[in-house]
Amino acid sequence: MATVARKTDGNGIPVPQRLLAAATRLFAEQGYGSTSVQEIVEAAGVTKGALYHYFGSKEDLLQEVYARVLRLQQERLDAFADADEPVERRLRAAAADVVVTTIDNLDDAAIFFRSMHHLSPEKNKQVRAERRRYHERFRALVEEGQRSGVFTSATPADLVVDYHFGSVHHLSTWYRPDGPLTPQQVADHLADLLLRALRP
Amino acid sequence: MATVARKTDGNGIPVPQRLLAAATRLFAEQGYGSTSVQEIVEAAGVTKGALYHYFGSKEDLLQEVYARVLRLQQERLDAFADADEPVERRLRAAAADVVVTTIDNLDDAAIFFRSMHHLSPEKNKQVRAERRRYHERFRALVEEGQRSGVFTSATPADLVVDYHFGSVHHLSTWYRPDGPLTPQQVADHLADLLLRALRP
Amino acid sequence: MATVARKTDGNGIPVPQRLLAAATRLFAEQGYGSTSVQEIVEAAGVTKGALYHYFGSKEDLLQEVYARVLRLQQERLDAFADADEPVERRLRAAAADVVVTTIDNLDDAAIFFRSMHHLSPEKNKQVRAERRRYHERFRALVEEGQRSGVFTSATPADLVVDYHFGSVHHLSTWYRPDGPLTPQQVADHLADLLLRALRP
Amino acid sequence: MATVARKTDGNGIPVPQRLLAAATRLFAEQGYGSTSVQEIVEAAGVTKGALYHYFGSKEDLLQEVYARVLRLQQERLDAFADADEPVERRLRAAAADVVVTTIDNLDDAAIFFRSMHHLSPEKNKQVRAERRRYHERFRALVEEGQRSGVFTSATPADLVVDYHFGSVHHLSTWYRPDGPLTPQQVADHLADLLLRALRP
DNA sequence: TATGAATGAGACTTCATTCAT
DNA sequence: TATGAATGAAGTCTCATTCAT
Numbered sequence: 001m002a003t004v005a006r007k008t009d010g011n012g013i014p015v016p017q018r019l020l021a022a023a024t025r026l027f028a029e030q031g032y033g034s035t036s037v038q039e040i041v042e043a044a045g046v047t048k049g050a051l052y053h054y055f056g057s058k059e060d061l062l063q064e065v066y067a068r069v070l071r072l073q074q075e076r077l078d079a080f081a082d083a084d085e086p087v088e089r090r091l092r093a094a095a096a097d098v099v100v101t102t103i104d105n106l107d108d109a110a111i112f113f114r115s116m117h118h119l120s121p122e123k124n125k126q127v128r129a130e131r132r133r134y135h136e137r138f139r140a141l142v143e144e145g146q147r148s149g150v151f152t153s154a155t156p157a158d159l160v161v162d163y164h165f166g167s168v169h170h171l172s173t174w175y176r177p178d179g180p181l182t183p184q185q186v187a188d189h190l191a192d193l194l195l196r197a198l199r200p
Numbered sequence: 201m202a203t204v205a206r207k208t209d210g211n212g213i214p215v216p217q218r219l220l221a222a223a224t225r226l227f228a229e230q231g232y233g234s235t236s237v238q239e240i241v242e243a244a245g246v247t248k249g250a251l252y253h254y255f256g257s258k259e260d261l262l263q264e265v266y267a268r269v270l271r272l273q274q275e276r277l278d279a280f281a282d283a284d285e286p287v288e289r290r291l292r293a294a295a296a297d298v299v300v301t302t303i304d305n306l307d308d309a310a311i312f313f314r315s316m317h318h319l320s321p322e323k324n325k326q327v328r329a330e331r332r333r334y335h336e337r338f339r340a341l342v343e344e345g346q347r348s349g350v351f352t353s354a355t356p357a358d359l360v361v362d363y364h365f366g367s368v369h370h371l372s373t374w375y376r377p378d379g380p381l382t383p384q385q386v387a388d389h390l391a392d393l394l395l396r397a398l399r400p
Numbered sequence: 401m402a403t404v405a406r407k408t409d410g411n412g413i414p415v416p417q418r419l420l421a422a423a424t425r426l427f428a429e430q431g432y433g434s435t436s437v438q439e440i441v442e443a444a445g446v447t448k449g450a451l452y453h454y455f456g457s458k459e460d461l462l463q464e465v466y467a468r469v470l471r472l473q474q475e476r477l478d479a480f481a482d483a484d485e486p487v488e489r490r491l492r493a494a495a496a497d498v499v500v501t502t503i504d505n506l507d508d509a510a511i512f513f514r515s516m517h518h519l520s521p522e523k524n525k526q527v528r529a530e531r532r533r534y535h536e537r538f539r540a541l542v543e544e545g546q547r548s549g550v551f552t553s554a555t556p557a558d559l560v561v562d563y564h565f566g567s568v569h570h571l572s573t574w575y576r577p578d579g580p581l582t583p584q585q586v587a588d589h590l591a592d593l594l595l596r597a598l599r600p
Numbered sequence: 601m602a603t604v605a606r607k608t609d610g611n612g613i614p615v616p617q618r619l620l621a622a623a624t625r626l627f628a629e630q631g632y633g634s635t636s637v638q639e640i641v642e643a644a645g646v647t648k649g650a651l652y653h654y655f656g657s658k659e660d661l662l663q664e665v666y667a668r669v670l671r672l673q674q675e676r677l678d679a680f681a682d683a684d685e686p687v688e689r690r691l692r693a694a695a696a697d698v699v700v701t702t703i704d705n706l707d708d709a710a711i712f713f714r715s716m717h718h719l720s721p722e723k724n725k726q727v728r729a730e731r732r733r734y735h736e737r738f739r740a741l742v743e744e745g746q747r748s749g750v751f752t753s754a755t756p757a758d759l760v761v762d763y764h765f766g767s768v769h770h771l772s773t774w775y776r777p778d779g780p781l782t783p784q785q786v787a788d789h790l791a792d793l794l795l796r797a798l799r800p
Numbered sequence: 801t802a803t804g805a806a807t808g809a810g811a812c813t814t815c816a817t818t819c820a821t
Numbered sequence: 822t823a824t825g826a827a828t829g830a831a832g833t834c835t836c837a838t839t840c841a842t
Contacts, residue, residue: 259816
């Protein structure tokens, strides 16, 4: 019991998760390169040795942030894409959901597009591969609608997907929780823009 | 004369511009934080003392990169927006031009959204202000069309602008010069998407 | 019973000896300072706690390596020196035997002269004392031959001993098991050189 | 002039050489692994930055120590071996000289055989290659005497060389400047032992 | 007898910047 | 206008050892 208390420092959350949470917040606020290991362990309430007990390097910590968010988003997309609905409703739902999820995890999103170049080529490749899978699942939805005629084929599906995700990534640059729009409202608007752009 | 030859290293380009060009390329390739002053001066063919003769700090170099690209893009947008054409043609031209210009300077774009947090609060504020001016000029075009009824008002103009610029920033992530589409083709497609999304 | 099986990891060798064997090999290969406790316990198939249960410190492990080899060599020298033979045959046998024994335990020899400075002054002193005893027993043989006239007295006996042992220590630098000479052949040659150098 | 004073800290010796001298002494006293960069720069009276201005790494410092002593000894050996004298006098002179030189630079010798395993494989290979060249020049002398009949051929020349150099390396283990023998006396004795061992 | 999470000190190295020339 | 040696702070990471279980 004493051990458990030490491990979680009285707040019930295990050390690795505390480290991950602290790192995510700091990376988003200051950038990966400007966040020192010292700051992370202080924010997590542990020592450097503990960090290196669980993570091989600072970079490993960054990779874990990526892995977690990628896993989460892929799961959600798969659920929406596999639903039993007309394609235009499935695409709209997926397009809106990724906006809400991204706003709910703005820190992750900010890190994603700012700090990828800090990953080693090997890890970078791995992240890109998972990212690619996500992109392609989304693209398949667009293509399905184009084949069935409910979406215009004027624009290549790839470009449509990058158009939408560009705006999603951009959220971390301008969205403020205390702004006039709720996450859901933003999501609805952006999904509308996408579907309108796809009208035949 | 010997001095002049030294200044331009035989290629006619003055030292400050050589430094700026080298810094731009390296910041884009490796990120601001991972690029050392030593690498920059080596790439530019000068020594550290020369860099600090022309620029007060490494950060000043970054700011210069920002200033240059902001100035360029604002000039182009103003030209398109002030043209004597119907609003939908002016918006389309501006929307397509920013895509071509961004692709022509992908390095600048990559730096822009990755390295802004390395600027001191003061400089950051200044860059954001100029960025805001740019955003607002673009938004004014959208609002003009909405008021005159050629664009739908279903989506707030601010959001429309962020939607488009999100996709522009995203270009540096996926566009490859050796890909299937020319810059102009990409620009046309993205401008089409925007205008279709604005159809009433 | 399960405990006993754990202790020996199914190969019948007790944990302390497994640790000692792993440490010896790693110290010889990488040096004492470059071998981490973690590497040793992994090579021995146990955990850190087990190591610190049997040995007080990493240094203790090193001392044990020294103690074992010193004990072994002293025993062998005593046996040869006390034999009932003419002094020149006893010296030759001892000189050749230390070569063969050293080659058979090249790891120990490599550690010996590379890592002694890692021992604390106290332990270092103890090792030197035992080393000295060994040296003196050998020197006594040389002096005995010098007094009886079968060896030349041109060179002080101390120097003769250091001359021979220098070449013995050096073995770990150049001897390779897959080379042209067997350990016994090397031993015979080196003993010959010593005895020829001692001819009156 | 102020610059020169700074560079040499008032004692006239340039920084790189001061660093090399300090490192040599400390590596010999404490071993490479137990000597911190901080200790070296303090002993040399400079800062860490200065060290890394001149040497790429701590290991580079070690390599420089090796390179210097190897160069010196090779030069001396070549001079003795190429002299216009009978082979037995040339071998004797070379064998005695390496003893005196080694005693004069006992620190270098101590480092040599203790710290070589700290060099990267690449640098280690280079050092071994130069070492090999030295060994072979010496061996050529022995073989010349064997062919002309002034030395016995009972022992392979390679082994004879290793025999002698073993005793040379061993000097750093036992020789003390305040002992009973001068460097020259030790050198004469060890050369005598070698030549007596080579008598036909 | 043995675990392994956690410590905390200290290691090597990098780097933007300064300054005498 | 330009050099480059030197600084000094800060960075990431390693590791022998401890201790509650």
